Amino acid sequence: MIRFDSVTKRYPDGTTAVDDLSFEVGEGELVTLVGPSGCGKTTTMMMVNRLIDPTHGQVWVDGADVAGVDPVALRRRIGYVIQQTGLFPHRTVLDNTATVPFLSGWKKARARERAAELLDLVGLDPAVHGSRYPDQLSGGQRQRVGVARALAADPPVLLMDEPFGAVDPVVRDRLQKEFLRLQAGLHKTVLLVTHDIEEAIRLGDRIAVYGAGRIEQYDTPASVLGAP
Numbered sequence: 096m097i098r099f100d101s102v103t104k105r106y107p108d109g110t111t112a113v114d115d116l117s118f119e120v121g122e123g124e125l126v127t128l129v130g131p132s133g134c135g136k137t138t139t140m141m142m143v144n145r146l147i148d149p150t151h152g153q154v155w156v157d158g159a160d161v162a163g164v165d166p167v168a169l170r171r172r173i174g175y176v177i178q179q180t181g182l183f184p185h186r187t188v189l190d191n192t193a194t195v196p197f198l199s200g201w202k203k204a205r206a207r208e209r210a211a212e213l214l215d216l217v218g219l220d221p222a223v224h225g226s227r228y229p230d231q232l233s234g235g236q237r238q239r240v241g242v243a244r245a246l247a248a249d250p251p252v253l254l255m256d257e258p259f260g261a262v263d264p265v266v267r268d269r270l271q272k273e274f275l276r277l278q279a280g281l282h283k284t285v286l287l288v289t290h291d292i293e294e295a296i297r298l299g300d301r302i303a304v305y306g307a308g309r310i311e312q313y314d315t316p317a318s319v320l321g322a323p
């Protein structure tokens with residue numbers, strides 16, 4: 096579903112963020128990218144939805160080299176969840192979630208119905224939380240809205256950048272469990288960035304362990320745990 100072919104990303108200032116990276120993610124697979132800060136995880140992820148373009152090499156999504164795909168069309172098929180959820184502060188939770196369906200041409204009432212279903216899916220009560228504004232939610236609830244919004248267009252691919260990083264350990268534990276349950280039903284192809292090896296092991300079908308600009312190990316949780 097996602098394939099990196101000898102991908103290098105060099106920023107204009109000369110920093111090589113990703114160096115000759117090749118790996119594949121199968122359909123419905125959840126791959127965690129783990130490693131210390133600055134080793135190229137976010138750069139890798141942003142090349143999938145063309146927020147960043149490679150300097151060399153190709154990134155393939157669903158059989159197409161993304162360099163030839165219109166970024167707007169691409170992002171419609173790729174949900175994106177970030178730590179600072181990027182919710183619109185002056186719109187209610189329901190309207191935040193309804194934005195994507197509405198912009199893709201759904202009638203407002205239908206977009207809101209869909210938003211309510213999505214909030215329910217991520218464990219929020221649309222009748223209670225839907226009319227609140229983002230700053231009237233807890234951190235954990237905001238992250239759930241971020242996930243609901245990313246799922247709005249029912250994209251086959253999800254990119255998640257430290258999605259559970261901003262909440263306390265108890266809430267994180269619950270969000271991880273909920274996300275695993277959700278993923279078991281949805282089978283999205285997921286790339287999830289984290290600096291937390293425990294999270295990577297817990298969530299990933301496979302784990303990409305990064306060193307500086309490179310994947311040093313790409314394997315199942317059991318094999319990563321068993322490594323010397």
Ligand code: ADP
Binds near residue numbers: 131136138
């Ligand atoms: P990670 O997500 O693992 O923390 P990043 O992909 O954000 O790593 O960054 C990889 C490297 O690229 C780091 O050295 C970072 O400082 C550098 N980098 C990231 N974005 C830019 C940029 N826009 N310009 C120059 N260097 C950058």
Ligand code: ADP
Binds near residue numbers: 233266
């Ligand atoms: P979670 O475990 O999902 O992060 P919390 O335990 O932090 O949730 O929050 C518990 C309750 O407090 C929730 O119903 C939430 O809506 C409410 N709450 C948290 N922060 C705020 C806030 N700033 N304004 C209004 N309600 C809040």
